[in-house]
């Protein structure tokens with residue numbers, strides 16, 4: 658699809674992100690201007706502590722912005738009620754969940770919460786959406802287990818299933834593949850790509866799997882100490898964005914293969 662026909666789903670204008678500590682501002686990143694379109698899978702990469710989680714939490718309104726604006730589907734984020742926001746955006750963060758006594762099926766069904774009545778009764782359509790989310794994330798054999806019985810990787814897939822069940826135009830994920838083996842890392846990223854393409858969702862995720870992200874993402878945001886670079890993976894390779902991401906004493910970026918190699 659050509660970009661002119663696509664809607665902008667997330668837009669930031671002169672956004673500054675960071676923290677207020679003892680009345681002091683700690684700016685993590687400033688002047689962030691992004692336009693993310695429907696149907697795009699966008700990978701957010703950068704060194705440890707550069708601000709990836711802070712950016713995701715700020716866009717999700719889990720953490721307040723310091724300056725500037727964020728628009729989700731043309732509406733400023735501060736104007737959204739929590740209920741409205743839950744129908745626009747689902748989030749998978751790295752924090753441990755508090756509802757570990759729930760079964761996997763119950764946790765995934767919580768994704769339907771924004772759409773259910775006040776007693777949380779699921780309609781037949783809700784049940785089908787939950788089933789589909791369980792199917793496509795390959796967690797069928799886990800549905801009756803309680804969440805505290807799961808491995809980190811299994812729990813990660815369950816949280817992704819909950820976000821899919823929430824069925825929002827935007828999905829934000831903080832390091833969704835951290836605890837997964839290499840096969841399931843590729844599986845989940847390909848699933849996110851397919852979801853973005855087939856259902857026109859905008860999916861933004863942070864990751865340290867830079868080589869997988871280069872292979873699969875439509876666009877990438879590269880955060881570094883000087884600011885950020887944004888574009889298609891090929892363009893970013895040409896601009897040497899990945900080469901300058903880390904000190905060059907131990908690893909170098911091979912632009913032919915799109916991977917990092919350890920120096921001999």
Ligand SMILES: Nc1ncnc2c1ncn2[C@@H]1O[C@H](COP(=O)(O)OP(=O)(O)OP(=O)(O)O)[C@@H](O)[C@H]1O
Nearest residue numbers: 676678683685703704705706707708709710711712
């Ligand atoms: N609650 C907080 N209060 C104050 N500073 C924080 C808080 N959380 C994170 N920071 C700081 O903000 C900066 C960015 O942290 P953030 O967690 O966003 O980085 P990240 O890129 O996600 O890192 P990683 O790859 O290690 O997960 C870091 O310097 C971190 O110490």
